Amino acid sequence: MQDESLEDWLERVDQDYLAHISLDCVVFGFHAGQLKVLLLKMKHEDRLALPGGFVMKTETLEEAAIRTLRERTGVENVFLQQFCVFSEVLRSDPATRPDDLRRIGISPEKASWFAQRFISVGFYALVEFSCVVPRPDWLSDTCDWYNLDERGPLILDHDRILETALHTLQSQLNHQPVGYNLLPRKFTLPELQKLYEAILGKKLDRRNFQRKIFSFGILRSLDEKRTGVAHKAPYLYSFDLRKYQKALKGGLQGGW
Amino acid sequence: MQDESLEDWLERVDQDYLAHISLDCVVFGFHAGQLKVLLLKMKHEDRLALPGGFVMKTETLEEAAIRTLRERTGVENVFLQQFCVFSEVLRSDPATRPDDLRRIGISPEKASWFAQRFISVGFYALVEFSCVVPRPDWLSDTCDWYNLDERGPLILDHDRILETALHTLQSQLNHQPVGYNLLPRKFTLPELQKLYEAILGKKLDRRNFQRKIFSFGILRSLDEKRTGVAHKAPYLYSFDLRKYQKALKGGLQGGW
Structure with a gap:
């Protein structure tokens, strides 16, 4: 999308993209002990929106999600997973949507394409905060990180999509490892605990x-300490990627 | 669908249903120690198919899945859940599909509606075998239970959809209870174990x-024994539905 003008893209939107199907990406990051989410400030209204997109006739949903994430963040090869499809009949208000779009210069014929019913596939992504270069899309002024608990209300059903993604991430903690894509390569146990606490929203x-996280066998203890800290320097750890991937596929508990 | 003729339905298919979106249901049942799956024998070819359908412009995906399941099985209020969206660009072969459909009397214009690209949302259902009255749809001769490991090859990407559903069910055993919708209300521990073994494909x-299943606290021990068995009569159990539902939402392990 980003390499062409909005006009060129709009000209061919109905030929190049599948009708009725969209996707929304809940992009989680972790910084300064806070769980963050990437949101767009829309041009035509005050509420924020999740980064989203449409599916080209020549691509799979996963390819469309990877492309959307790359366009908004500059990153690739991150944890990115479908989690739910949102299909309420009136996800958007067909009466007001075309008006909003006309206000930012989209013609009535093209606005009607956006006003059709879209069933949206939700993806959630876990990305390393420091690697992301957020970029707005055509319909937005800014793209930025927001603290999960300090964001304002979102457009359409995006609050519900975000809440469902968070709930999915929370239950993932019970049976799959989380952290590899959210933390730097080397981290301390208190940093890992802070990440878990930020996701779960509790201490x-x-x-x-520590007992539980060691029992999963996914941590590799490094022979290094965090330098430049005031108190007792904590040891650094990294994930044992082979065991991490195995637990991601087969589950943490060892199963039946 | 079943209350009108195929001709009437075809006449309005493009007005009543969303383009590009379909759904497929993997319906699991359990009988005589075997995990079963409900499959249709297609009219126009030898391979079997999962029950599926399209989404009306007035309904959500979930409503479409409930309708499809009711039409094929006669049952409602069962465990039914989205698990994955399948969006390969060439899920069906656009060159041969219209021919197949013409062979069973669908006109070329209508056949082209079926030949468009469909992104399919997979649902899996757990149903009590004895409650189901399987019914074929317009495109199929029969609808029947098949042993999971004795079925023939399926049409399109339905083998992949079925395998993904089975994998989802297998991992569900690690963090959610399974059994309420698959077993009769009262069951013995050996019957519950056979169900787990059938799903996991191993002894x-x-x-x-027994130690593990009791530790979940979802079983209610009944003051009854199975009668009419040759050897020592085994005790009967049922699920404690309040705890079962709680574990279904919050996970079995108690979490963090």
Whole structure:
């Protein structure tokens, strides 16, 4: 999308893209002990929106999601997964949507394409905060990180999409490892615990956390300490990627 | 669909249904120690197919899936859940599909509607075998239960859809309860173990199974034994539905 003008893209939108199907990406990042989400400030209204897109006739949903994520963040090869399809009949208000779009210079014929019913496939992505260069799309002024609990209300059903993604991520903690895409390559146990606490929205007991996280066997203890800290320097860890991938596929509990 | 003729339905298919979006249902049942799946024998070819359908412009995906399941099985209010969207660009062969459809009396104009690209949302359902009255659809001769490991090859990407559903069900065993919709209301522990073994495709150690399943706290021990069996009569159990539903939402392991 980004390499052509909005006019060129609009000219061919109905030929190049599938009708009725869209996707929305909930992009989670972690910074300064906070869980963050990437949101767009729309041109035509005050509420924020999840990054989203349409599916080209020549691509799969996954390819469309990877393209959307690359366009908004500059990153690739991150954890990116379908989690739910949102198909309420009146996800958007067909009466007001074309007006909003006309206000930013989209012609009535093209606006009607956007006003059709879209069933949206939700993807969630886990990305390393420091690697992302957020970029707005044609319909937005800015693209930025927001603290999950300090964001304003979102457009359409995007609040529900975001809440469902967060719930999926929370339950993922119970049976799959999380962290590889959210933390730098080397991290301390308190940093990993802070990530879990930010996702779950609650404090965890330090000793129980460490006992449980070690029992999964996915951590590799490094022979290094975090330097430049005031108090006792904490040890650094990284993920054992082979075991991490295995647990991602087969589950953490060892199963039946 | 079933209350009108194929001709009437075809006449309005493009007005009543969303283009590009379909759904497929993997319906699992359990009988005589075997995991079964409901499949249709197509009129126009030898391979079998999953029950599927399209989404009306006035309904959500979930409503379309419930309708499809009711039409094929007669049952409602069962475990039915989206698990994955399948969006390969060439899921069906656009060159041969219209021919197949013409062979069963669908006109070329209508056949072209079926030949468009469909992105299919996979649902899986867990149903009690004895409650189901399988019914074929317009494009099929029969609808029947098949043993999971004795079925022939399926049409399109339906083998992949079925395998993905089975994999989802297998991982569900690690963090959610399974069984309520697949077993009769009262069951013995060996019957529950056989269900788990059928899903996982492997034998489980009896003592480990019982220790683990009791630790979840979802079973209610009944003051009854199975009658009419030759050897020592085994005790009957049912699920504690309140705890079962809680574990279905929050996970079995108690979480963090």
